[in-house]
Amino acid sequence: MTCLSVNNLTLKIAERTLCQSLSFKIKTGQCWGILGKNGVGKTTLVHTLAGIQSSSTVVNPQANIKLNNVPIQQLKSQTLAQQLGILLQDFQDIFPSTVLDTALIGRHPHLKAWQWPDPDDINLVKKLLAQMGLADYEQRNIASLSGGERRRLGLVTLLAQQTNILLLDEPVNHLDIAHQHQLLNYLTNPSFKQQHAIAMVMHDINLAKQYCDHILLIYDNRQTRTGTTEEMLTAENLTEVYGYPITELVTNEQSVFVAK
Numbered sequence: 001m002t003c004l005s006v007n008n009l010t011l012k013i014a015e016r017t018l019c020q021s022l023s024f025k026i027k028t029g030q031c032w033g034i035l036g037k038n039g040v041g042k043t044t045l046v047h048t049l050a051g052i053q054s055s056s057t058v059v060n061p062q063a064n065i066k067l068n069n070v071p072i073q074q075l076k077s078q079t080l081a082q083q084l085g086i087l088l089q090d091f092q093d094i095f096p097s098t099v100l101d102t103a104l105i106g107r108h109p110h111l112k113a114w115q116w117p118d119p120d121d122i123n124l125v126k127k128l129l130a131q132m133g134l135a136d137y138e139q140r141n142i143a144s145l146s147g148g149e150r151r152r153l154g155l156v157t158l159l160a161q162q163t164n165i166l167l168l169d170e171p172v173n174h175l176d177i178a179h180q181h182q183l184l185n186y187l188t189n190p191s192f193k194q195q196h197a198i199a200m201v202m203h204d205i206n207l208a209k210q211y212c213d214h215i216l217l218i219y220d221n222r223q224t225r226t227g228t229t230e231e232m233l234t235a236e237n238l239t240e241v242y243g244y245p246i247t248e249l250v251t252n253e254q255s256v257f258v259a260k
Contacts, residue, residue, distance in 0.1 A: 001028045003068055003165050003197035004049065004084075010060040011044055017222045018044055024216060024226045028164065031188055032199040033208035033229070036218035037242055042201045043089060045218070046167050049199070050086040051075075067165060081109035085163040089170050089201075091150040099145070099153055100138040103129060106160025121160075128156045131186070133179075147174035155183060168200040172207065184211045205246075205257045209233050217241050233257070 004026040011018040018041030026032055034042050047053045049065060051072050065072045067083050075083070085106075100122075107121040117125075129135050132152040137145070145153065151174045158166065166187070172180040187198055188211050199216075202208040208215065208229070215232035217225045219241055225232060238246040238257060245260040 002026070003028055004199070005064075005066045005069075006049065007064040007066075008060070009048070009063040009065065011041060011048060012058040013041075013044065013056055019218060019224050020222045022224050026165075026197045026199055026214075028197050029194045030197055030214055031193060031212050032214045032216060033202045033212035034199060034216045034218065035202055035205065035208060035238075035241065037220055040218045040220050042218060043169055046086065046169050046199070046201055050084060050167055051080055052086070078109055081161065081163070083163055084165040084167065085158045085161040087154050087158045087166075087168040087171055089173065091154045097142055098138065099129065099134060099140050099142060100125065102142050102153060103156045103160055106157040109161060124162075125156065125160050128159050132156050132183075148176060148179060151175055152179065152183070164196055166196055166198045168198070170201050170203060172202075172204070180207065187211070205233065205238060209255075209257070 002025045006025070007023045009022040010020045011022075022045075034045065036042055044053065044057055048057060048059060053059065067075065067080070072080065103125045104117050104121065107117050107125065110121075111117065126135070126138070129138060132155060134149065134152055134156065137149065142150065142153065151171075155171065158168075168187075171183060171187075175183065184207065186192065187200075200208075200212070202212070212229050215227065215229050217232055217237060219225075220243070225237070235246050235248045235257065246257050247260055248255050248257050
């Protein structure tokens, strides 16, 4: 089933075109990696797909973005938040709050006006905190958390929304290698992945190769390419995307991409 479809999307900021006539579909059970140089528009694209693009972003009128076969502009904000969740690049502390209360924000799209989270909501969030190694942090002030702990809290808040479409902007940002793989293993575990459509902005090519089954490459000349990970992640393609020589090293039936 196609959860998120993009047709004929052109994005501009000021006079600069970031991508032109982009079309692709993310189906349930797929995990997409979005790769490209700094500044090519990866974050802008993810924000646009989530319906939160800035006022400086221009989307062509012919573009058609659908969530679960419904045009995004036809969805009320609460309905949109029940279907699509986004992990932003940076976690902002707007108000003082505990870890538990912050994670419970993820349940708000499922609550009525002035309704408080019930025991089921709280138990769900506590379970997610435990899975991300934050069970002992429930009453901690979020201002006391490290960058990596904030990142894991952001993921818990996202997962608490229980949406079937997940957009993640640099999800492993600030995480050590153990927590990087813990997070990505969680997202791509078959029992979880088969119920979700996932797209992640990634900077680590080798993590994208290991965990993503489809790739969107964004070039700095407004062009894009999409396909399976095997098709897209080649030394030739990556050298062109990043404007820097990249080679693939193969040892013991495993391969990694490295800069020359």
